[in-house]
Amino acid sequence: MSVPAQDQQYENFIIRYKQNIQGVPEYQPDETFQIINDLFGVLYVPMREIPELQLNSYSYSSIPRCYTYMDTGALSASGVTRLHGHPYLKLKGSGTLVAIIDSGIDYLHPAFHRGMTSKILSIWDQELDGGMTEKIPFGREFTRVEIEQALSAENPWEVVPSMDKSGHGTGVAATAAGYSIEKEGFSGAAPEAELVIVKLKQAKRYLRDFYLLPQDADIYQEDDIMLAIAYVLRVAAENQKPLSICIGLGSSMGAHQGEGPLNEYINSIAAFSQNAVSVSAGNEGTARHHYMKTLTAVNMRDTIELRVGEKESTRGFMLEFWGDSPNFYSMTIQSPAGEQLSVSTSLKNSTQELSFVFVETKVLVNYVPIERRTGNTLIFIRFLHPAVGIWKFLVGERIPGESRFHMWLPVRGMISDDTYFLEPSPEYTVTSPGDAADAMTVTAYQYRDNSLYVQASRGYNTENVVKPDFAAPGVDILTASIGAGAEFAPATGTSLAAAQTAGIAALLFEWSLIRENEPYFTGNSVKNYLSRGAVRDLNLIYPNPEWGYGRLDLYHTFELLT
CATH class of the missing domain: 2.60.120.1290 (Jelly Rolls)
Known part of the structure; x- marks a missing residue:
């Protein structure tokens, strides 16, 4: 049965529950209130108990914003392939976790299992019916044991009924951490990393009505993304593994200053060791929006x-x-x-x-x-x-x-x-949460001729913080696909550039934390290392509103370390 988080008759509000003039009472999560972290929580209120939704100075940041996909031979360009096969480094992401917060995953796809062994540690499906447990506030969670039972079952969907209907999450997950499949000429950036997946539930009808958004489009709401981040952080802590998070979603809502609850949450994560967040810059550069x-x-x-x-x-x-x-x-x-x-x-x-x-x-x-x-x-x-x-x-x-x-x-x-x-500006089109100061915001380029993806969003944010941070391949790159036809197909978008960066971050965590070369590596460390090693053209000035600090090249980063 559905709970308030999934119930269309409840409205969601993101609140700063510890900023209380009466002091800090002891808050306990229940079906009507969920704690995200030590600052933010989500309050679920029945529609019949509150007046019609109004926007004002105080409510703007409390009403969840809405997000959608940032998509419409790449690893060699990023210097990743050379590190996979390097005689000493051999970095493939072993011992690390990559989290994909998106449309779900096709766990039966060969990019995610070898025989009956799955690389997926867990899946939280926010859409399925299910109540609150110690680990999730709603929906259903599936463990690796259940996923592997499904792999060997006659009808896998009876065991793990979590599906990726759009294929977006599957493609992002494969680009970040899919297994190497030589016959297809495919490999994820971190093929030996494990995956933790959150399938976001669709945004509620009342939010689509309030923002006048399409009822049939895949649209996700801010509070669900924040709860997803809290979940993957918990999984990483329980398994004591460094975590690289990929968010291939974006929104043009907000002042583009890097403000807002989701952005602030991402900033706080990047400052701690063992966590990095890769975010797509968006595809709004030529949209005239x-x-x-x-x-x-x-x-x-x-x-x-x-x-x-x-x-x-x-x-x-x-x-x-x-x-x-x-x-x-x-x-x-x-x-x-x-x-x-x-x-x-x-x-x-x-x-x-x-x-x-x-x-x-x-x-x-x-x-x-x-x-x-x-x-x-x-x-x-x-x-x-x-x-x-x-x-x-x-x-x-x-x-x-x-x-x-x-x-x-x-x-x-x-x-x-x-x-x-009629007279648009392509500048300041990096989408949220890509405008968050400490996120690794990634734009896309065509690695075959080093040209910028024509639809890529342009920086900076309105506080003149450099965005995007760097560019990764994201045009016509081979990744996993679902449905009839080939299991792998080319795809384009800054979501895929962010996914490759999430896998690259896992490789850096393997080198720094798993192999104990840099024991206090943070998300900001990853961003600084990658910015330092990015390839730059002599005829451009950096940081650049289109390219950030340049094109990602992890091999060059390691060359600088020596």
């Missing part, structure tokens, strides 16, 4: 044009405006028919409804003059059944001086390609 403008004392106003496509007219879409502190901003929205309605700057804690007369469109607006986590101005806009055509936003600053604002549409997969800004 971002607009940026700097206003000055001479030019205090700007007009932004947004084309709205046919597919958005049936349901709607959302976008976010973020204006740099300490300025305040005004906004007027103009329909394709020329009708203008102004956003009130005084209704701070309520949702404004702008109803246009000449087009059958309603626009819901939340104006937050000082968002609590960033201090910036947030204007959260939801279009209901928008008219197709060119919409305009007339934006002005209220205090003369230089200030900058950004506008972001949802990422690919959450909105159609027919809705976009």
Whole structure:
């Protein structure tokens, strides 16, 4: 039976449960409250007990953000193959764990077992019915013993009924740590690492409705990803093994400062020994989903044009405006028919409804003059059944001086390609949690000619922290596939670049921790070593908003160590 975490009649809120003015009471997890770490928890509240979901300065970071996939001969380019076969190093990830937090895994795929022996230590399937245990708050967990029983069973799905319906998680897991299969010319980056898998449950309907996201797309919510991280950390601690986590998901929600609960959690993980987090940079570089403008004392106003496509007219879409502190901003929205309605700057804690007369469109607006986590101005806009055509936003600053604002549409997969800004900026398109300062944020390139993946997101984050950190092969690389046809097929995207980096991090953990060359190796250590050894072109300046510190080359990293 389902529990509140899975129940569509409950809303989820990410809370900082220890920031309590009354002191720190003893919190005990139960079905309505789950502890993630020593700061964050998830509260599940029945919809009938709370008013309609409202966005304001305090609730923005509590309402879970939504994430989706960052995808649409590579190991030699990263220097990994030379280390697999090096006469002295022979690094293959032995003794390490690689965690994949994604759509699940096809545990029957030959990349993950040899005979009846599986390289998967455990699977937590958040979608299956099951109650809270000592290790998981909901869903079902399957151990290696059960997975290997399934491998030898006549009907494996009766023993372990966890499936990867999209194949995304399977491809990411194989790229990071799949077994070497010579006849296919395939190997994961860390073929002897063990895997721990979390199959994320789909985002709840109320969040899709609130953010106006597609009901049929694979979309995951922030609190479930955070609980998944807590689970894989627990598994690694119980098995006393270093852990490399891969998150091949992304979102354009937020101020792109590296803020937000998931980002903060990732930052805290990377500072501890034996944990590293690899995150995809995103595929938003050419999506035309971002607009940026700097206003000055001479030019205090700007007009932004947004084309709205046919597919958005049936349901709607959302976008976010973020204006740099300490300025305040005004906004007027103009329909394709020329009708203008102004956003009130005084209704701070309520949702404004702008109803246009000449087009059958309603626009819901939340104006937050000082968002609590960033201090910036947030204007959260939801279009209901928008008219197709060119919409305009007339934006002005209220205090003369230089200030900058950004506008972001949802990422690919959450909105159609027919809705976009007419004068977009490819910069500041690295998706969350790739904008987290201490994550290893990875962009993708074509290793055959060393060209950047054309759709790759560009840096930096809005705090001018270098993002992405480096580039890894992610264009037409061979990885595991599911369904009819070949067991291996080429795939493209920054998710796969992050997966290869997660496997490379496991190789560094094997060298540093398992072989005791560097006993206090942290995720930040991994990032610094890889940044130092990255290959750079002489005609570019680094760090670079497209390449970070360059192309990953683990062999070059070890050359520098000598």
